[in-house]
Amino acid sequence: MRISTAQMFHQNINSVTNKQSQTSQIIEQLSTGKRVNTAGDDPVAAAGIGNLNQQNAVVDQFIKNIDYAKNRLSITESKLGSASTLASSAREQVLRAVNGTLTDSDRQTVADELRGTLDELMAIANSKDESGNYLFGGFNTGSQPFEFDASGNAIYKGDSGVRETVVASGTTIGANIPGDQAFMNAANGLGDYSVNYLAGQTGEFSVESAKVTDPATHMPDTFTFTMVGNDLEVRDSSNTVVTTVPAFDPNNPVSFNGMEVKLDGKPAAGDSFSLEHKPEVSLLDTINSAIALIEDPNMVNTPAGKSELAQMLNNIDSGMNQLDVARGSAGNSLKSLDSYAATHEEEKIVNNSALSMLEDLDYAEAITQLEQQQQALSAASSVFTKVGTVSLFDYI
Incomplete structure (x- = not known):
């Protein structure tokens, strides 16, 4: 089999180049500590590494x-x-x-x-x-x-x-x-309505609760309660009598318009107060109103003032x-x-563990491979040098 000089040189150069490339790859792995630095190093592992990094x-x-x-x-x-x-x-x-x-x-x-x-x-x-x-x-x-x-x-x-x-x-x-x-x-705190007490109140009473019991029939409004003699009269915002409780007993709640009102104590004849629909209240407004009431000496010690403070509490x-x-x-x-x-x-610990298995370098194995590649490179270089100096004239 005849081998031309050019072919011989080409084969030897390829051998040396391949050994150099393999040696460089191992050196790169040792420098990065990674077995897979490009997809070409291990395509399957590279795909897994990409997914785990994502x-x-x-x-x-x-x-x-x-x-x-x-x-x-x-x-x-x-x-x-x-x-x-x-x-x-x-x-x-x-x-x-x-x-x-x-x-x-x-x-x-x-x-x-x-x-x-x-x-x-x-x-x-x-x-x-x-x-x-x-x-x-x-x-x-x-x-x-x-x-x-x-x-x-x-x-x-x-x-x-x-x-x-x-x-x-x-x-x-x-x-x-x-x-x-x-x-x-x-x-x-009272339920669905707030109370407005009048300064002229003389009876010792307060509204204990004012709650809507039947939302289907209830119509929100402002209601005024007045003790007329021994009866409790309730009027709406148009001053129409809604209900009258004869011989009012504070032990029994007042029920009307799908709502129920309980009083603690009994109003005196002529006492009046109103209920305003207000299911939600503000803590900031409550404290501000309490300040105004406490600063009013004509109100704070009256029955109405005490009832308002109770509501504020x-x-x-x-x-x-x-x-x-x-x-x-x-x-x-x-x-x-x-x-x-x-x-x-x-999850990161699990992912990083999987990444380590896929891409981390075994230094002992890599160093062994590097030494092998370096020896192979040295041998290939030596052979190329000796073959390159051979001439037919040496045998004539």
Whole structure:
């Protein structure tokens, strides 16, 4: 078989080049610590590595989302805890004001303390996170959610939006508590109606509850109750008599218009009060109204004033319960976030273990292969050198 000089050189050069390429590949593996650096190293393993890296990228994004949500909810939960403490303090201050032995100066001191508590509550309701966004504004995080209008009523300028955070495939968790859910829409302590007592009240009584019992037949309105002699007369907003309870007995509730009203104590003849449909009350408004009542020396010690304070205490209790529910909601979300975070961390451990099996280099085996390749390269180079110097003239 004849082999041309060009063919001989070509074969020897290819042999040396291949050995150099194989040696370089092993050196690259040793430098990166990876068995698979390109798809050509192991196509099947490269496909698995790509899938696992993609899964880890998705998991990392979930973990980032969870960390962001946990940060906001942790601040929210802490703020709501402080608000609950302040609401409890406000209740104690209102209870102090009920004491009939207090002087006008003492009650003013209580009112001043209560105003300070209200200011602190407003500051919490208008809290911001580390990015300068309002915590309790719902979707409206760029403007202050709470303020008092010219009439002294609390106004909520946020919305009821809950910002959902994706924490797993197909799973979201709310990362905020809207301000109306925490501070504004507490259930009325009396039920579905609030009471307006008149300063001329002489009887020792208060409304214990005013609840809708039959929503199908109930028509919301403002109702006025008046003791006419020994009978209790009820009129609607058009001054039409709705019902009259002869020989009124406070042990029996007054039922009409799909609602039921219970009184604690009996009004005196001529006493009157009204019920306004108001199933929800604001903790901020309640405290503000309590301050105004305590500062009014002509009202606070009257039977009507005491009855109003009793109603306000009920509404403060309801507001405290609302804060506790909102705080509990934040706490439950934090617990769920911790659970999802732990699941994702375990998933990453499993993925990384699989990645290690697919791409990590066995250094002992690689070093052995490198030595073999280097010897083979040296041998190929030596053969090429010797063959390249052979000439026919050496044998003539």
